[in-house]
Amino acid sequence: MWIIKLFVAAFWAIMLRLMVGTAFFHYLDYFSIWGSNLLFLFEAIVFIDLVYALDNSLDKCAQQNSKIYILKAIISITLLIASAFICFISFKHNNLVVCWINAAFLILFFILAILRVFPGNSILIVGLVSLCTNFLGFYIEIDNHNDE
Numbered sequence: 001m002w003i004i005k006l007f008v009a010a011f012w013a014i015m016l017r018l019m020v021g022t023a024f025f026h027y028l029d030y031f032s033i034w035g036s037n038l039l040f041l042f043e044a045i046v047f048i049d050l051v052y053a054l055d056n057s058l059d060k061c062a063q064q065n066s067k068i069y070i071l072k073a074i075i076s077i078t079l080l081i082a083s084a085f086i087c088f089i090s091f092k093h094n095n096l097v098v099c100w101i102n103a104a105f106l107i108l109f110f111i112l113a114i115l116r117v118f119p120g121n122s123i124l125i126v127g128l129v130s131l132c133t134n135f136l137g138f139y140i141e142i143d144n145h146n147d148e
Contacts, residue, residue: 047129047132048129051124051125051128051129052120052125054124054128055120055122055124055125056120058071058072058124059072072124075124075127076122076123076124076126076127077123077127078127079124079127079128079130079131080110080123080126080127080130082127082131083106083127083130083131083134084106086131086134086135087099087102087103087106087130087134090102090134102130102133102134105130105133106126106130106134109126109129109130110123110126110130112126113125113126
């Protein structure tokens with residue numbers, strides 16, 4: 001019965017599309033853009049929460065085995081180097097404003113982590129978040145250049 005339900009739903013979707021005017025879809029365009037921005041904001045919050053949970057679980061594992069601290073340090077340094085590399089490469093390909101903002105955030109987050117302004121902050125968190133923002137800024141700008 002599911003295949004019949006899907007065909008009926010598809011038929012009604014096509015019929016409604018033919019009956020609804022284009023002004024509706026013009027306003028739906030704005031709604032979908034703002035809805036996608038809210039979704040990106042929610043995903044960013046979930047990602048940051050996931051990074052903090054990963055950092056806490058690594059700290060708990062490191063209390064039992066001190067070699068985890070070495071692994072965490074290696075991962076953190078690798079992430080910072082990768083983030084700085086992507087930030088450096090993006091200066092060649094992207095809009096300079098986006099590049100400078102990403103570089104400023106990388107430096108600011110690193111300084112805040114070193115000074116321990118926020119007690120739960122660590123260099124692993126800085127590396128992961130900076131890598132994600134630099135990569136997304138790099139990808140979005142490269143994608144925008146391809147559209148032009």
